[in-house]
Amino acid sequence: xxxxxxxxxxGLGLIGGSVxxxxxxxxxxxxxxxxxxxxxxxxxxLEAGWIDSVAASVxxxxxxxxxxxxxxxxxxxxxxxxxxxxxDPDVVVTDAGSVKQAVMEGLAxxxxxxxxxxPGHPVAGSERFGVTAAEAALFxxxxxxxxxxxxxxxxxVARVRALWEATGALVECMTPAHHDEVLAATSHxxxxxxxxxxxxxxxxxxxxxxxxxxxxxxRDFTRIASSSPExxxxxxxxxxxxxxxxxxxxxxTLGALRTSLREGDEPxxxxxxxxxxxxxxxxxxxxxxxxxxxxxxx
Numbered sequence: 001x002x003x004x005x006x007x008x009x010x011g012l013g014l015i016g017g018s019v020x021x022x023x024x025x026x027x028x029x030x031x032x033x034x035x036x037x038x039x040x041x042x043x044x045x046l047e048a049g050w051i052d053s054v055a056a057s058v059x060x061x062x063x064x065x066x067x068x069x070x071x072x073x074x075x076x077x078x079x080x081x082x083x084x085x086x087x088d089p090d091v092v093v094t095d096a097g098s099v100k101q102a103v104m105e106g107l108a109x110x111x112x113x114x115x116x117x118x119p120g121h122p123v124a125g126s127e128r129f130g131v132t133a134a135e136a137a138l139f140x141x142x143x144x145x146x147x148x149x150x151x152x153x154x155x156x157v158a159r160v161r162a163l164w165e166a167t168g169a170l171v172e173c174m175t176p177a178h179h180d181e182v183l184a185a186t187s188h189x190x191x192x193x194x195x196x197x198x199x200x201x202x203x204x205x206x207x208x209x210x211x212x213x214x215x216x217x218x219r220d221f222t223r224i225a226s227s228s229p230e231x232x233x234x235x236x237x238x239x240x241x242x243x244x245x246x247x248x249x250x251x252x253t254l255g256a257l258r259t260s261l262r263e264g265d266e267p268x269x270x271x272x273x274x275x276x277x278x279x280x281x282x283x284x285x286x287x288x289x290x291x292x293x294x295x296x297x298x
Contacts, residue, residue: 003166004066004159005030008091010058010080012036012045015096015122016071017134020050022167025136035061041131050134059087067163069120070095075234078106085113092156094118094163098183100147100176102238115153118160119176121145121183122169129228140168147176184242189250191232192243194225 007023007030009016020032034051035058036042042054055061062068062084070080074097081103084093093116097103100119107114124142144164148157161171174182201210236243260268 003028003030003162006033006065007031007163008033008035008055008061008065008068008084009051010035010061010068010070010084011072012038012041012051012131012134013071014125014129014131014133014135014138016069017041017045017050017131018136018138019069019071019096019163019167020045021134021136022139023163024050026166030066033061033065036131044131045134058083062087062091062093064088065091067091067159068093069163070097073231073234074099074102074238077103081107081117082110085110085116089113092116092118092159094120094146094160096120096122098187098235099238100179104149104176115151116156118152118156119147120160120164121147121179122164123187124169128226129231137168139164142169144169144171145179146171146173147179148173149176180239180242181245184239184246188236188239188243189246191224191227192236192247193250194222195229195232198222198225 003023003026009020009032012020012034013036016034016036020034023029023032031053032051033053033055034042034045035055036045042051045051046054058068058080065088068084068091070077070084070093072080077095077097081093081095084091095103095117097119098121100121103119107117110117122139122142122144124138124144146157146160146164157173164171201207204210257269257272259265260272
């Protein structure tokens with residue numbers, strides 16, 4: 001399916017702004033309408049040439065759009081999706097939230113219009129946030145997960161897939177529940193650990209010395225603790241059920257390693273480190289596997 005001629009982006013932060021930028025750089029780009037609660041974000045995107053026009057509301061952005069993307073914090077997604085679906089009976093709506101089950105639960109009672117909603121999540125981002133952080137190549141070679149349900153219209157999925165593929169992303173599908181389990185382990189848990197580690201060290205008496213002598217490994221591991229606290233508060237709470245299971249598994253592994261260290265059990269410590277290193281090498285081969293070129297299919 002070809003790209004729609006008119007695309008609306010609601011929420012012009014890192015993700016929404018990057019979607020607009022990447023579509024703008026594509027040959028045959030659609031007319032891009034932007035809406036954000038912050039007028040300065042709309043002004044910036046318009047003056048930068050990433051969007052063609054601004055809307056006064058979500059409903060106005062939805063009217064006449066082939067696809068409307070909601071790229072706002074997760075707790076605000078469901079109400080905005082409702083508004084967009086009601087504003088135009090032909091618009092297909094998608095989102096870019098990091099949690100899927102909570103959004104679907106928030107759409108209970110929408111009725112048949114939910115067939116035009118295709119939940120989505122680009123597995124790409126940065127610790128930076130806001131419209132000034134938008135990148136044209138943020139999604140190129142990165143995976144985007146769509147989580148259609150049995151009620152989702154197949155043509156709506158195809159339309160959203162075409163939009164994401166136009167940004168250079170590789171699109172995959174899974175259920176909302178499986179998405180939340182996977183992201184709890186691969187994204188939400190690492191953010192919990194980074195925030196918790198920095199908070200732990202910051203509470204120690206010799207914190208100034210600790211941070212002064214922190215090496216590159218500490219900076220790399222804790223980089224994501226520079227992310228928006230408000231955004232991550234919402235993500236972690238909205239996915240707390242799946243995250244709780246993942247945290248429990250991590251606590252068991254950490255507890256076993258702590259016991260091995262306390263008892264001076266060298267073989268057990270080495271086994272854990274060796275097993276983890278081998279696993280990471282396998283994971284890297286999966287993450288770095290070449291992806292199809294979205295323009296050629298190669």
